[in-house]
Amino acid sequence: MTDLTYNFAGKTALVTGAAGGIGRATALAYASSGANVIVTDIQTEGGEETTHAIKTAGGEAIFVRSDVTSPDDVDALIDTCMSAYGRIDFACNNAAVELEDTALADVKDETARRVMDINFMGVFLCMKREISAMLGQGGGSIVNVASMNALRSRADSAVYDGTKAAVLAMTRSAALGYTARNIRINAVCPGVTDTPMLALKMSMVGAERSMIEQVANLEKRLGRPEELAAAILWLSSDAASLVTGHALPVEGGYLLTGAIPNG
Incomplete structure (x- = not known):
């Protein structure tokens, strides 16, 4: 658990992709602040x-x-949440995959489709239903997990980058549509973060952790999932009541340097 001090007692948070990494850290952080948490993932054990x-x-x-x-x-997920707790105050749409290790022309069609289905359509399907639930209770807060790659691309992740940029565009559009109805919708853009997804990507491209740490950001280290969770909880909370439609980079200054080489 983290030492965050938000008072979320009596609130309910839904976190997708919560079997590990940023999703797990976020679920733990919501719970440590008193929220009931719906943990969801396709990976049962995690x-x-x-x-x-x-x-x-x-x-x-x-x-x-x-x-x-x-x-x-x-649909079943939202129904379970409403049956168990009667409301969804916070939603973090985090589930995603990164499956590419080549330039665009060499990406397999089925790989691209899988990435788009999870990273974009997954967020759409969840947001649509989360918003409907929040409208019925008078409001709520949604945070989508995008990526720094939505703001600065790499040569070997065209489809992944495209889905994350699309998530940012959808976040802004939804914020325009629902802020007046008391639903704030924002996004975080993680940098190079120490997660199972990063470990898989490093294995795919044959990268050593020590090398990635040196070029990941100005601090020359991997981000911690708990650091992303802290940003997500802040955006969820009333402390960020004037923040909506925003993409918050949490990347240790990477966007100032573009340190990781393309390719």
């Missing part, structure tokens, strides 16, 4: 581990296995 960690620390959580690319699964 999702149950996150839920167990929350309960062991004295928090309240339930795990729902859900595939964010399936409208039926997402």
